[in-house]
Amino acid sequence: MRIDIEDLHVAYAGRTVVAGARLVAAEGEITGLVGPNGSGKSTLLRTVYRHLKPTAGRVLLAGTELREMTPLQSARHVAALPQERGSDFELTVREVVAMGRTPYKRAFAGEDAADRDVVAQALTDVGMAEAAGRRFTALSGGERQRVLLARAFAQDPDVLVLDEPTNHLDIRHQVDLLVLLRAQRRTTLVSLHDLNAAASVCDRLHVLHEGAVVASGPPRDVLTPALMAEVFGVRAAVVDHPLTGDPLIAFDHRAAADEAPTAVPLETPTRG
Numbered sequence: 001m002r003i004d005i006e007d008l009h010v011a012y013a014g015r016t017v018v019a020g021a022r023l024v025a026a027e028g029e030i031t032g033l034v035g036p037n038g039s040g041k042s043t044l045l046r047t048v049y050r051h052l053k054p055t056a057g058r059v060l061l062a063g064t065e066l067r068e069m070t071p072l073q074s075a076r077h078v079a080a081l082p083q084e085r086g087s088d089f090e091l092t093v094r095e096v097v098a099m100g101r102t103p104y105k106r107a108f109a110g111e112d113a114a115d116r117d118v119v120a121q122a123l124t125d126v127g128m129a130e131a132a133g134r135r136f137t138a139l140s141g142g143e144r145q146r147v148l149l150a151r152a153f154a155q156d157p158d159v160l161v162l163d164e165p166t167n168h169l170d171i172r173h174q175v176d177l178l179v180l181l182r183a184q185r186r187t188t189l190v191s192l193h194d195l196n197a198a199a200s201v202c203d204r205l206h207v208l209h210e211g212a213v214v215a216s217g218p219p220r221d222v223l224t225p226a227l228m229a230e231v232f233g234v235r236a237a238v239v240d241h242p243l244t245g246d247p248l249i250a251f252d253h254r255a256a257a258d259e260a261p262t263a264v265p266l267e268t269p270t271r272g
């Protein structure tokens with residue numbers, strides 16, 4: 001199912017933080033949202049998983065406006081890993097993941113064998129099967145993250161909305177998560193701070209800056225040294241990853257773009 005975001009405006013207490021954003025998350029693709037702190041990534045994602053209502057504009061799911069669906073209907077299609085990582089569940093890991101099955105249950109209906117299989121598979125997918133009986137609140141940040149991701153998988157959605165899913169994860173679990181997302185082949189809209197992870201996992205990227213999409217396209221076209229300087233304020237070169245051939249962004253950790261000895265963004269360095 002594809003997502004269309006058209007001329008989206010979102011405000012908090014009258015302050016507009018997303019102003020005219022447009023993007024498409026194509027069916028079965030991984031669409032990345034990148035941008036500086038406060039650029040509106042989480043806010044935009046919150047409208048897709050219906051935590052927030054737009055002040056103007058539309059969010060369409062396979063051509064139908066989300067707000068024309070009941071929350072139950074949209075929950076059968078869209079699952080989220082929100083930024084709010086709910087630390088207050090007095091539940092076991094398994095019970096948290098089983099919450100993902102709620103949109104499919106009639107009131108007070110119990111779990112059936114199919115639900116149990118889906119929950120078990122989701123826990124296995126995120127490498128948390130052995131923690132099924134542990135209390136959610138006793139987990140580390142990265143472990144909680146993986147359990148909440150399993151809850152989203154258990155919802156068996158057409159569309160996954162993931163806000164910073166690699167936050168808190170060690171590098172091995174970051175890699176595992178990105179491999180898992182690729183294998184899912186679901187429509188995925190994901191915000192990422194790690195531009196190298198975004199470059200390797202996303203089919204298309206949208207760059208948010210001050211609440212608007214300022215660049216869209218395949219990672220190699222979007223993540224240029226000029227964009228890195230203009231939008232993120234850093235100096236960077238883009239080279240080919242020696243193992244994968246993906247774009248690899250090499251940041252200059254010694255100087256911001258406006259402190260650099262030359263204002264001209266670096267060209268890809270020659271090798272040899």
Ligand SMILES: Nc1ncnc2c1ncn2[C@@H]1O[C@H](COP(=O)(O)OP(=O)(O)OP(=O)(O)O)[C@@H](O)[C@H]1O
Nearest residue numbers: 012013017035036037038039040041042043044208
């Ligand atoms: N609940 C809220 N109430 C009021 N303002 C908010 C709220 N959440 C976010 N904002 C403001 O909206 C703007 C966009 O925030 P948002 O969290 O969407 O940005 P972001 O791109 O996800 O940032 P980050 O990279 O830091 O996570 C910021 O100025 C932020 O302070």
